[in-house]
Structures are given as C-alpha cells and as structure tokens.
Amino acid sequence: MKKEGRAHSDPELTGAESGMYTTRNSAAVVAQDTSGVWRSSGAMPDRGRAVEGPPVPSLQRTRHDHWDTWFPVLAYLGILASLWGLPAFLSSDFNLYIAVEILILAIAVVGVNIVLGYAGIISFGHGGFLTVGAYASALTMMRLEMSFAVAFAMAVVLSAGCGLLVGLIGRRLHSYLWLLLTFGFAQVVLIVSLNWNITGGSQGLVGVPPPSIGPLSFETTEEFYRLALVALVVCVYVADRLKRSRTGRALIALSQSETVAASSGINVPYHKVLALTISGAYLGVAGSLYAPFISYIDPRTFSTDTTVLLWLMVVLGGAGSSFSPILTLAGFQILIESLRDFGEYWIFIFGVAIIVVTIVAPAGLAGVASSGYRRVRLWLIRIAVRVRGERRSTIERRDRQDGG
C-alpha cells in the first residue's frame, strides 16, 4: 500500500509545491481534498490514513463555516429527493425493474462492506446469507401465511443467526481456512435448499406474495422502488453510524492489523463474530426484499457469482466507504444490462478487469478517482504558479510560514 505522505518523496514535485505541501501533515491534505460530500473514509484502500487520529494542527487557515456543515446535508437531501423522483424519469418499466434490483443489491453491498470494508474479512458465504434470508421470508409468507413484517423479521434473525454460527465456528481461523469455511457454508445452504422438501427443491418457490405493511402494499414496481429506497437509506445510515461508533473503530482497527488491535485491548474474535452477525442481518434484509420482488426464489438465485460480484463491488469501489461501492454497483449493473447482447464476452472482460484493477489500482476505483483528483489539482497549482510568476516569492513565503 502506498503511504499518503508522498509529498516528501515525490520527484515530480518542484520546490514550490513541496513547500506548500510540507507545511501540512499529509493526513490533513487528504482530509481537505476530500472534505465535502466525499468524506475521506477509506478503511482498506489507504492504510496510512485510515484510523482517524487526533486532529493535525494545520498552518493553513482552517475554514469551518456554515457551508461546510450544511453542504453535505443538502447534498444528501438532494440525492435522496432525486432518487425518490427517479421512477418518473425512467422511460420503461424494465429500467425501473433494474433500478429496484440495484437498490436491493446495494443493501447487500453495504452488508458485505461491513465485513470486508470495515473489518477486512473476506467471505464467500454471503450468497448463503442471501439465500437464507430470501427463503426465510418466502417460506414464512407462503407456508406459515404470516405478514411481510413477520417474514422480514424472520429473515433478518435467521440470516444473522447463520452469520453468528459461521463466525463462532471460524472466529479463530486464518486466511484460506476461513475462506473455505465460508465457501462451505454457502455450499451447504445450496445443497440443503436443493434437497429439503419444504424449500421446493431445484424448482424453487414460485409466487412469493408481494409485501404489505399495515395499510401500505407494495405491488407495482414503483411502490417497490420506494420501499427498497427507504430500506437502503436506513441501512446506509445505520452502517454509517456503526462506522463512527466505538465498535466500528474497533472493526477498522481489526482490518489494519489483528495483532495491534488485540494488543490495544480489542477483543478480536468477538468483533469478528459481531461483524459477521451484523452483515448477516443486512444480507437477510436484502434477501427478504429480493424474493417478494421477483416473486420467485430458487437455490441458484444467489450463487458464488453473486458473492464474488458483491465483494468485487466493495473492493473495486473502495472498501470502507458506503457510497462508492453502491455507485460502482449501479454502474456495473447498468453496464451489464446494456451489454447483455455480448453474452459471455463481458464475463471474460469482467475477469480480466478484476486482475488489471488489482494489479494497477489496489485502492479500487475510488482510489484512482481521488489520486487522479489530486494529480489534476497539482497540475493546476503548477500552472497557476508558472502563470503568476511568483514561484520564488511563494517559496520564500512558505518558508517564512514554516519557520513560524
């Protein structure tokens, strides 16, 4: 992983710019670059800056006015309002259908992000959690004829329980053994749902009723879109609060180094199990929405491919942040839907893309975007310095400021 303190060693920097940058701690540079909507939040991509330390005293004037406080809130509200009104602008029902699918998968991505992005645990079992959630809600509604609320709770509890179980068995396992265990869990879920007579075998369950909560019923795609959007917003909010809580910070510390986390008093196995349980609950939410949405569920709806897709969205999008994986997911799904005609080719391109991105840009697409932003900013500064011809005086002024 590249350290952020690049300003000291980057040969491209001229004296003026490095003078400008060394006055501040590199963490402060990142924080200022990314303040606004895209708050610096990487747990995994840049290990140098992930844990928020004490605020670094900056020699630049600290700008903290009302605009800084209210801009993110306004931006979130704007995004929400435009998402709420989106169905009116989508031309066909099929596009809306894809939008709902993206929203539901986004909940799953947020759940995967808690395990993979915050705590740095790779797991192959997420398809299994989704399947458990979907079957739990479908079976509760169809076989027990309960309401959607009960089914939803059932799905969340059962998926979280599965997460707890997997976590308890594997809490002390290392790298590949852990992977195998989670993969095994997904396989066992697949085989049980294929062979158990209650689950309808390989034909699956057809005709899962549409959900209704009290007086509200969600039968059309547009109503379902609203339901999924609300669920997603709640999920993202909870995940965000979790990240800022003590537990979330412990999880992020876990992703940096388990040894260091343990030596600073974090109960590593407990937090692993906790992360997995919470993630299971999230995937239960996603599964319990997905089954009524497509009104059908079979054992192969969520396969290993789904799991790989979910965690690649997290890794490509930049682990640890909520938004960029969701954006990546949306972009990716739209890309897939528009490239359906290419059939098998896009899977091949997808595989090659994973390899290329992992080698070339280990911090994910968000990392590429932010480093590109920094580079452009540097060019702009360089050009400005040249144009205004105050290179020499700038250096001197910075030096004076440095000296105090």
Added chain:
Amino acid sequence: MNLTWWRRSNCRERAEPDLLVDPRALVQAIASGAAIGGVYALVALGICLMWRTTRVFNFAHGDIAIFAAYMAWQFATFTDLPIGVIIVCVCGLTGLGSAMLERVCFRPLYGGSIVPPMLVSVGLYIALESLIRLIWGSIPKSAPTIFGNKSFSIVGIYLVPEVLAVALISIAIALACIIFIARTRLGTALRSCSEDPEVSQLLGINVRGLYRLSFVMAGVLAAISGVLSAPIVGLRPDTGLTLGLSGIIAAAIGGLGSFQGALVGALLLGVLQSGAVLFVDPSFAPVLTYGLLVVVVLVRPAGLFGVPRFAWGAQ
C-alpha cells in the same frame, strides 16, 4: 449328521451383508475413491507448491487444469498424434502459460498481503472459465479414454482400467514430487526460499527463478491432473471450480504447505466422496466434504500434517 447347524450358519452368512456394510462395496469405494483422490492429490500438490513458495493462493488452479484438458481434447480431435505426444505438448504449453501468468499477474504483487494475489486468482478463474465457454461452448465434451474403459473384475470387485491407471499414475507422480522436494538439491532450494526468501537470496539462490519454477511445476501438475481426470469426470467448463476446490480442501485438510499432507488429504477426500456416492445420497457428498473440513480444522487448525508457520502464511 447335524445338518441344522450347517443350515443355520449358512443362512446367517447369507443374511450378513444386509446387516453390515457390504465389504465389496467398501473396497469398490476405496478403489474408485483412490483414483479421484489421486487426481485431487495432483491438484493439491500444485496449489501447495505455489502457496508454500510464493504465498499465492490459487483459486484458478482447477481451471488451468480443465483448460489443459480441453487443449488435449482439441489436439486429439483434430490431429492424429499419439496420446503421449499430446500429453507432453499440453504439459509444455500449460507450463509456458503458467510462467507467463506468473510474470504478468503475480510478480507485481509479491511480498505484500496475501489478499491481492487471491483476488487476481479469482479474476483468473472467472476469465478462464468464460474463455473456455467462449472457445469450446458450454456443452460437455466426452474426452476419449486413454487406458480403456472396459471394466474387469478381480475377486468380485469391478475395476475400470482407466480409473486404476489414473490412480496409480497420479499417486506415483505425487510421490515423485514429494521425493523431489524433500531429497534433491533443487527441492531443498525451493524449501529454503519458501522459508525465508531474503536469506535464500543472500545464500546465492535465485529466488525469482524458483518462484517461476514453482509456477511452471504447478502448471504441469495441473495439466497432468486435467488430462487424467477428463475421461473420468467429463469435460465441462464448470468442472474447473469443482476440481480446484477439491484440491484446495484436500490441501487444507492435510495442512497447506505440507506435501505429504496434500497426498493424504486428497486420498481421504476421494474415498469419502465415493463412499458418500455409494452409501449415502450422492447429492450430500459436498456436505460430507465440508463437514470433514470443519472437523479437521476445529481439531487441528493447521491441518493434519501442517506446520502452523507454513500453513497460515505471513500475516
């Protein structure tokens, strides 16, 4: 003459096979389990070698094997070359391809965390499987038998020459590999560079060369296992994942990093799977497999033969 005693005992003897497990079926399960276990052993050895030397955990190993098997099928269908020449050609090509993969995909990632190489190998698995679908289609191909598939029986056990030959050949190759790594000079160098690359380099060992060598060896092992297993399990694009996962599980049961462990784990896994097919519901074979894995992992986290230092990798 007391004939009643004879009759009763005879009856009891005849009734016995219904009560206990039929010993012939058991031997049958062990025989066919050993064959598939031998193939798993080759896959597991390749994965083990790669992991121990370069710390690359290769998910795509099974797909490399199946790709090689498809190449062999292509050669066998469109040329009249004898099967031995084809196998040598395919092994050479796969070894070459594996070396190229090492250069392009894995060399930039050496020395870091073990997660990025793992991601790359997952990408490789996806790309290879879809490449196979693109080139040869999703319809299963029937690979021609190499050693004949007319079954013969010895003392009531039915054996297929193909299965028997595959079992013997792959176990022999696995043993040869183990001896190569444990006894020869090059094998010692491989072990030393898996233990500490920097010190090995200081001692004049070409570590990068050995990394490449281990990839080439793993590729050749994959090619052999693919070509040998194709007539038994058939050629389908998705067999790659099954084969690779079985190899990985076998290696994990034996203790990843231990070559003897890989062989023992693979044979155990093969016998368990064919036993499950014969005695229990075949569809529950994977459940038994993962059950065995969970039990072994809970009792001995480093695997049956594993040394914790090698099995868990650099953190």
